[in-house]
Amino acid sequence: MSKVKFTTHHGMVDILPDEVKKWQFLERLIHGEAEKFNFEEIRTPIMEQTELIIRGLGQLTDIVSKEIFSFSRGDDNYVLRPELTAPVVRAYVENHLDQRGGSQKLYYIGPMFRAERPQKGRQRQFHQFGVEVIGSSDAVADAEVIAFMVNIYDKIGITNTTLKLNSIGDPESRKAYVEALKNHLKPNFDKLSDISQKRFENNPLRILDSKEEEDQPFIESAPVITDYLNDESVAHYIKVKQYLKDLGISYEEDPYLVRGMDYYTQTAFELISPDLGAQDALAGGGRYDLLVEEIGGQPTPAVGFAAGMERLLIACEELGIPLGDEKTVDAYIVTLGEEARSWGLSKLPELRKAGVSATMDYMGRSMKAQMKDANRENALYTIIVGGNELQEGKFTLRNMKESDEGSYTFKEILEKLVSS
The missing domain is CATH 3.40.50.800 (Anticodon-binding domain)
Structure with missing residues (x-):
């Protein structure tokens, strides 16, 4: 009788001792830089209530509609967390962190889970690090979050990067733009990709994220959201750009950069590296002033970013960047x-x-x-x-x-x- 052979689940991998050393090197670096920026670490459970993730990400996002690991126990419905912004905000509300005074400058490193097709740099269990600054509407918070993100990659040695920047405005501005975008796309609806047709009615901004070849002519000729920003959104965006200049951080404006989750407002940003080929994204984030109230708190502004650890390790390998000293x-x-x-x-x-x-x-x-x-x-x-x-x-x-x-x-x- 042959012995049973056990393997990891599809899309989940063991991190063996030689690789763990690289992970530890990066984790120590992130912890050290976070301390310099006066960010505090937060750790949340890997399981959350399904409703929290639906409220946080939006019912119609790809993550909620087809990429979450969900299960029930009795009357309770759970998911393995697919991201950490909503859980961190839940912890902020549940534990009354606003009573600590001032804005809460939080960071995390941990595993996430998505039931998507495994590919290079993205497994079904993957890891992210990120920052959430909750309680400040000031553009200084946006600039500091971006500065921390850029600083991490500079410290590691990934210096050939481009910071892409945009504003998606407040709900009023966004509503006006969505209407203009749909009017632009509607005459050519039948020529859009299947996935963009599905997004058209309920999540049209995600069409701007499309990599499908048939969508590109309509994306390239689409109206830009910055033309639809109200005065308050324009003022905030101008301040973010000025503070980045004050910090010596260069950026490239991308009027078609949007974030895939419903809770984002105002600033949107992404860090890419041309050295990494087609899969060039390293990190991304933005402002999400609607999320705290959406999951039961008082209206509270917030801004943050997330980055993939596996993607970072791949980037270091492709660029020949050593991670730590040889084991001794x-x-x-x-x-x-x-x-x-x-x-x-x-x-x-x-x-x-x-x-x-x-x-x-x-x-x-x-x-x-x-x-x-x-x-x-x-x-x-x-x-x-x-x-x-x-x-x-x-x-x-x-x-x-x-x-x-x-x-x-x-x-x-x-x-x-x-x-x-």
């Missing part, structure tokens, strides 16, 4: 015999307490096999211990990079490792 361990204790093995095990806590990373063989192998394992672990030093060394109280410390060695007491070895 400071000391590997090589033991000969059971007494030496007990001694080595007893010394590991002392080494680690002193700040020295240390390990030893777990399999009772020969000295040759242990030295080979030390090389595989990229050990900087080996401490070689046998019966003679235990009797003399002096042990061989070998520098694995320079291939030299000496005999020292354990105290002397500890001092050398700490100071190296």
